[in-house]
Amino acid sequence: MAALLELSGVSVRFAGLQALSGVNLSARGGEVRAVIGPNGAGKTTLFNAISGYVPIEQGSIALGGKPIHGLTPHQIAARGVRRTFQNGGLFPELTALENVLAGLHSRIDAGFAGILFGTRAARAAEREAVQRARALLELLGVSHLADRVVKEMSGGQQRTIEIVRAVAAEPPLLLLDEPAVGLAPPVRTQLVGLIRRLAGEMGIAVLLIEHAMELVMAAADAIAVLNGGAKIAEGPPAAIRNDPAVLEAYLGHA
Amino acid sequence: MFALQLALSGLAQGAIYALVALSMCVVYRATTVVNFGHGDLVMAGAFVLYLLAVLAGLPFLAGALAAVALLFLLGVAIEVGLIERIKAGPHIGFALMCIAFGYVLRGIARGVWGREVLPMPRVFDFPPLVLGELVVTGDALAVFGVVGVLLALFFLLFYRSSAGRVMQAVCQSERGAALVGINVRAFHGVMWGAGAALGAAGGVLVAPITLLHPGLGAIFLIKGFAAMTLGGFGSLGGAVAGGLILGVAEQLVGGYVSTKLIDITAYLVIILVLALRPSGLFGRAIAERV
Amino acid sequence: MRFYLLPLAACAIPLAANPYTQFVVNLMLVYILVAVGFNLVLGNLGQLAFANTALFGIGAYAAAMLMAHAGWPFWAAIVPAGLAGAAAGFLASVTALRGIRVYYLAIVTLAFGELLRWTYIHGEAATGGTDGLAVPKADFFGIALDSETARFYAFLLIVTVMVKAVSNLLRSKIGRAIVAIRDNELASASLAIPTGRYIVAAFVLSGFVVGVAGSLFAVLIGRVIPESFGLIELILHFAMVLVGGLGSLTGSILGAVALTALPEYFRRFPGLYEMFFGGLLIVFLLAQPRGLAALAARWWPALRERYYREN
Numbered sequence: 122m123a124a125l126l127e128l129s130g131v132s133v134r135f136a137g138l139q140a141l142s143g144v145n146l147s148a149r150g151g152e153v154r155a156v157i158g159p160n161g162a163g164k165t166t167l168f169n170a171i172s173g174y175v176p177i178e179q180g181s182i183a184l185g186g187k188p189i190h191g192l193t194p195h196q197i198a199a200r201g202v203r204r205t206f207q208n209g210g211l212f213p214e215l216t217a218l219e220n221v222l223a224g225l226h227s228r229i230d231a232g233f234a235g236i237l238f239g240t241r242a243a244r245a246a247e248r249e250a251v252q253r254a255r256a257l258l259e260l261l262g263v264s265h266l267a268d269r270v271v272k273e274m275s276g277g278q279q280r281t282i283e284i285v286r287a288v289a290a291e292p293p294l295l296l297l298d299e300p301a302v303g304l305a306p307p308v309r310t311q312l313v314g315l316i317r318r319l320a321g322e323m324g325i326a327v328l329l330i331e332h333a334m335e336l337v338m339a340a341a342d343a344i345a346v347l348n349g350g351a352k353i354a355e356g357p358p359a360a361i362r363n364d365p366a367v368l369e370a371y372l373g374h375a
Numbered sequence: 376m377f378a379l380q381l382a383l384s385g386l387a388q389g390a391i392y393a394l395v396a397l398s399m400c401v402v403y404r405a406t407t408v409v410n411f412g413h414g415d416l417v418m419a420g421a422f423v424l425y426l427l428a429v430l431a432g433l434p435f436l437a438g439a440l441a442a443v444a445l446l447f448l449l450g451v452a453i454e455v456g457l458i459e460r461i462k463a464g465p466h467i468g469f470a471l472m473c474i475a476f477g478y479v480l481r482g483i484a485r486g487v488w489g490r491e492v493l494p495m496p497r498v499f500d501f502p503p504l505v506l507g508e509l510v511v512t513g514d515a516l517a518v519f520g521v522v523g524v525l526l527a528l529f530f531l532l533f534y535r536s537s538a539g540r541v542m543q544a545v546c547q548s549e550r551g552a553a554l555v556g557i558n559v560r561a562f563h564g565v566m567w568g569a570g571a572a573l574g575a576a577g578g579v580l581v582a583p584i585t586l587l588h589p590g591l592g593a594i595f596l597i598k599g600f601a602a603m604t605l606g607g608f609g610s611l612g613g614a615v616a617g618g619l620i621l622g623v624a625e626q627l628v629g630g631y632v633s634t635k636l637i638d639i640t641a642y643l644v645i646i647l648v649l650a651l652r653p654s655g656l657f658g659r660a661i662a663e664r665v
Numbered sequence: 666m667r668f669y670l671l672p673l674a675a676c677a678i679p680l681a682a683n684p685y686t687q688f689v690v691n692l693m694l695v696y697i698l699v700a701v702g703f704n705l706v707l708g709n710l711g712q713l714a715f716a717n718t719a720l721f722g723i724g725a726y727a728a729a730m731l732m733a734h735a736g737w738p739f740w741a742a743i744v745p746a747g748l749a750g751a752a753a754g755f756l757a758s759v760t761a762l763r764g765i766r767v768y769y770l771a772i773v774t775l776a777f778g779e780l781l782r783w784t785y786i787h788g789e790a791a792t793g794g795t796d797g798l799a800v801p802k803a804d805f806f807g808i809a810l811d812s813e814t815a816r817f818y819a820f821l822l823i824v825t826v827m828v829k830a831v832s833n834l835l836r837s838k839i840g841r842a843i844v845a846i847r848d849n850e851l852a853s854a855s856l857a858i859p860t861g862r863y864i865v866a867a868f869v870l871s872g873f874v875v876g877v878a879g880s881l882f883a884v885l886i887g888r889v890i891p892e893s894f895g896l897i898e899l900i901l902h903f904a905m906v907l908v909g910g911l912g913s914l915t916g917s918i919l920g921a922v923a924l925t926a927l928p929e930y931f932r933r934f935p936g937l938y939e940m941f942f943g944g945l946l947i948v949f950l951l952a953q954p955r956g957l958a959a960l961a962a963r964w965w966p967a968l969r970e971r972y973y974r975e976n
Contacts, residue, residue, distance in 0.1 A: 189687040195854040195855075198854065206852060210851065211852070212844065214847075214912075215844065218973070219971075222841055222973055223842070223856055226841065226842060226857060227856070236839055237830055237833055237834060243837070248975075251971075251973055266818045390822035460951055461951065461954070465911070465954075467707065470951050472947065474900070474945075475900075475947045476943060476947065478900045478943030479944055482937065482940030486940065488935075584951055597776065601776075608768065635787060638783060642776035646773065649761065650763070
């Protein structure tokens, strides 16, 4: 299957630091590809470059064959890229349902005039979105959280809601930035199951940044390793586990 | 020559604006809070001076020093008593708090002052300096002198002393500064006090040469913002430069176009700068729009 | 439909109120609209903006000038007043989008506001300068609004329609987008929400609502003067929104009703007005930052601000 996302020779520089140099990476629908590496290796920068929050110095990023580097974040999102954020990107004052509805924003077919005058068509579109959002929360096992305000939830619950919000519009590409941080082991197991369902059942191309190795090994179909802004290895989990360059990168970084 | 004369009186005004803008910038850089009540603190400085000098009969210098000291304490009190208390709330809370105490100060001033506009007796009784066709008034000389000294002291302190290094450290990174043992909370309090005191110095200088009224605060706020915007928001040197340029621009506009426009020059500067060059003259590059 | 219960019940007020009380109630209606409009930007969008009195003023002046100079009837001047406010809101927000938005929006709106007031003062023939403009008798689709009661029903109709419209907008993808930007702008962009567009939209909407409120104010007071739209008035607007509840439509109404009648008590003593409202803001910021609406929602959870409809 042709790659959905294709990064070629991507370099990013800011504040005098070469954050990424000559990175090649691809992502395919239905596949979970993990991006790992020591702290400061450039993983989040990679996500920021793909989603448009950081400009690239060199190289190209293509989605479905069309270049997306240089576009603004919301333009890139409009083309089907969704992400979660390392420090949590939910809207704290809103409920889980409202957060997921925000994720459906681009899918709700109601115009300004329709909403303003409360036309039947606009109200139908909104109602449908609410049903869709509730169904999605149900599908992913968190419908009991629907009407709770997000800032009152636990970290694990928040991470799940953020993922639900990110997949609400059925994006072909999903970037998950350290979704397991602060989660207890049983919740992590659930997270692995969720990630595999996103790829397997929904056919999403998932890029995953994670430090928790067991989670990576269990969830990923392929792993790319970054160190110092460059990709030093890539392959199936078993191969990466024993790769000397990878061990060097982690151990050598004491 | 007309232009030069205008520029000279503009510089004198601008020196006050520079002081006000610098004091606002100091508080912003040190605590990341933009004090929307800052203009009213400046007005409070002038007001306290008026009370001490006119109603209590203190000589100008004593009154000025006392006013600055009192405003320092007020700045600290506001930071510790009000600003710190709402650290956990929404960001807009800080701004509203600053606006609120600004109004309280204005209300107190109006309550004591009544509805009048009050003049202070003349203080700067130096003979004017005559350079060929240019005249530099005694007022202007005094303002230049004092502001010049204050600015020199401030920048020396900020860049050369150990206290200044502490300031720079906290401005750069609060967490880093806390890690090396700097008491960040005390620092915030002190910097608010310092900002208030510097602002009060401006108020004290302007008091004898302007008609005082409680609404002065809003005027100082706008001039301070205009100066900061012009010089580049967040840049200390830019605030000073912006203030001076604004002062000159006002006089030139007033002299060549219409005196009615002097009042709104600051507003036009703000809008023009944002339309043409948002980062101002010396500001850091503006972050990309998301 | 439940929404209309309150306005319907309110129709009975003139039966019990004397003209002065009725005037205060009419003023409350005006300020409900002011608070609702201001809250859109301050509470829902979460941006500090100082332009509200300017928007209020531009609506009032637009209506007054159309009625006094061009002879337009009141009902025809309402939408233009709103559009004037919307245009001002648009200009302010578009200018400020270019800078470090958080502070520049505040600064630019302050500049715009004072600039507008300057034009009212120096507009001589058009605006009547510092003496202002007298507002001619208001004609509401043929009915002369020459009593407080007549004005009440006209205002009630206009305010009800506008508040319902704002409620429709808030409880939709539009409202969600606006608060999403407030809560996390970067994340909003990641959901394909065009943030710049919605920021401007919020300001335009706010301007329209407050502009319309201005037209009502002009008719109620009978005269528009620059002094009514300065920084002294602004603290009242801030107080209503904060005391009522930032981001809450119910809160805007509560805040307006609670505070409208108060300024009258402070007019005699110079300075007391500023001290009171400044102090009120401080007290609420320290003790009840989410306003009266949050207090009310604790007893009636149904009052909690919702950004969708279930029906």
